[in-house]
Amino acid sequence: MNNARRNLLIASLASVAVGTGFAWYLTRPPSAASVRARLAGSLPSPERGLSVFHLGHSLVNRDMPAMLAQLAPPGHHYHSQLGWGATLKGHWGDAEIGGFEMENAHSRYRSAREAVSSGEYDALILTEMVEIRDALRYFDSAKYLSLWVKEAVAARPDVRIYLYETWHNLDDREGWLHRIDRDLDLYWLSRLLGPSLSDLPETANIHLIPAGQVLASFVRQVEARGGVGNVADRSDLFARTADGSIDPIHLNDLGNYLVALVHYTVLYHRNPTGLPHALLRADGTPAVAPAEETARLMQEVAFDVVRAGGFSGIAA
Secondary structure, three states, rough: OOOHHHHHHHHHHHHHHHOOOOHHHHHHOOOOOHHHOOOOOOOOOOOOOEEEEEEEOOOOOOOOHHHHHHHOOOOOOOEOOOOOOOOOOHHHHHOEOHHHHOOOOOEEEOOOHHHHHHOOOOOEOOOOOOOHHHHHHHOOOHHHHHHHHHHHHHHOOOOEEEEEEEOOOOOOOOOHHHHHHHHHHHHHHHHHHHHHOOOOOOOOOEEEEEHHHHHHHHHHHHHHHOOEEEOOOHHHHHOOOOOOOOEEEEOHHHHHHHHHHHHHHHHHOOOOOOOOOOOOOOOEEEEEOOOOOOOHHHHHHHHHHHHHHHHOOOOO
16 A cells, blocks of 8 residues: 555544544543643642532432532532433533433532533532543543533633542443553543643643542452441442342442542542531431441541542642
């Protein structure tokens, strides 16, 4: 094949790739190390409760933000827009969102585009669909992450932007812990945050809320000890279906409490050790509380992992 034909073939493949959402396969994404370097600085620690907007799906849910609000300093308030397995592209309006009316039938709902463009929120927390590699392949995650950030910064230059790192199915064939370990650099930092940050000015950063990393660290410590308090192993963090089997992706009250601690630590730059652990769900009913020793370990792990990560905007 001569050079002209080879170049034509490459150009044709690239054109198809862009049209089908596979452009990221043909270009080398920024390295995870370069993303870490860009996010290494710390933000000023908040001196009051923040106004927060949560954008996402059922791994945000209604209860986790309600728990966060009970842990946060006075003045914290929030709204959200959710959907079933919703993508950043769907929330932008360029793809369908399943379950929209059902998921947003509550007093904390606010239209995302209206909320972000209002400039009324101190912090915007963006959540991409699960599974993350499918979101990257088929739903232009990096592009839509950039679009959300640009809209938020245009409305309020000092807004704090966060990407909520989630997880995948507990029964993943590649191994749940293995995937959490590997996917951080491979997908979350290099292929999602990396291209988005490259498309933004240096003054606009997207810090990470490393919920997946905290879940993995907590599970390792619990299982190495043969259980801690009322958590015997990873399954005790996950919800149950109607027939009593484990829901492999959605957390129960204990898991939501742990994720709320991660959000608290990132947003407020504070050690959560000693915070209350008997909280209410969004509907006002008592949540199943972690035992005192379980809560203590959750709090310690959340603080240690967030601080050690170096990509959440808080000082190590």
